[in-house]
Amino acid sequence: MLEKTRAIVADIFEVPLETVTPQSSPDTIATWDSMHHLNLVLALEQEFGVQFSPEEIEQLLSVELIVALVAEKMPIVENA
Amino acid sequence: MAVTFRYARIDEYPQIASFLNEYWANNHVYVRDKPLFDWTFNSPQLWPESGYCFAMAEDNGELIGILGGIPFVFNTFGKADPGVWIANYVIRPDHRKGTFALQLLSQFRKPSLHAVIASGINPATITIYKVLRGEVLPYMPRRVAVVSGATDRMA
Numbered sequence: 725m726l727e728k729t730r731a732i733v734a735d736i737f738e739v740p741l742e743t744v745t746p747q748s749s750p751d752t753i754a755t756w757d758s759m760h761h762l763n764l765v766l767a768l769e770q771e772f773g774v775q776f777s778p779e780e781i782e783q784l785l786s787v788e789l790i791v792a793l794v795a796e797k798m799p800i801v802e803n804a
Numbered sequence: 805m806a807v808t809f810r811y812a813r814i815d816e817y818p819q820i821a822s823f824l825n826e827y828w829a830n831n832h833v834y835v836r837d838k839p840l841f842d843w844t845f846n847s848p849q850l851w852p853e854s855g856y857c858f859a860m861a862e863d864n865g866e867l868i869g870i871l872g873g874i875p876f877v878f879n880t881f882g883k884a885d886p887g888v889w890i891a892n893y894v895i896r897p898d899h900r901k902g903t904f905a906l907q908l909l910s911q912f913r914k915p916s917l918h919a920v921i922a923s924g925i926n927p928a929t930i931t932i933y934k935v936l937r938g939e940v941l942p943y944m945p946r947r948v949a950v951v952s953g954a955t956d957r958m959a
Contacts, residue, residue, distance in 0.1 A: 750902035758905035
């Protein structure tokens with residue numbers, strides 16, 4: 725999930741993948757503004773099949789926070 | 805950077821007018837005409853908070869973003885509830901990094917408003933409203949009620 729999230733973040737904010745780390749945030753990515761943030765939310769919802777509340781959307785302010793919240797929301801897939 | 809969000813007090817018109825003049829439109833009508841600004845944003849009967857229906861973002865006390873809300877009665881088939889039309893939404897260019905614009909918009913989710921409406925939106929911002937679970941309409945629905953006996957009274 726971390727790798728997929730990093731790839732989405734790199735794509736949305738148009739930064740090289742290798743520069744995206746779990747600590748990447750609006751403080752480290754110059755193009756991370758509200759418009760790009762909402763495009764990121766949309767991409768995450770489509771990729772992982774989850775939905776964020778408006779309150780949660782405001783909290784997705786670093787790659788590691790995104791991964792944690794997505795993991796919390798994703799259904800647990802059990803091995804058959 | 806410690807950005808905080810709140811509603812404007814009535815005595816803060818000069819700061820808002822100055823910000824509108826610099827970052828929204830030079831010599832805007834709200835800058836020239838305080839009574840019009842007051843009529844638009846100061847509606848104690850429609851706005852549950854004290855002061856203007858106007859959200860502000862501040863960085864260490866310095867104004868860096870504004871979002872006005874024009875209070876109105878949202879009437880759905882006769883059921884009246886409070887609502888706001890959002891207006892004059894701008895963040896200072898040096899603070900557009902991060903999610904301050906989004907947090908400013910959230911100020912109008914806090915009061916018990918039945919409807920928060922943005923009309924004539926820029927197509928580029930459609931994503932914002934959709935992701936925030938807003939309904940984006942291609943046109944403004946209009947309904948006409950024919951009141952029994954109205955034509956007689958108008959004669």
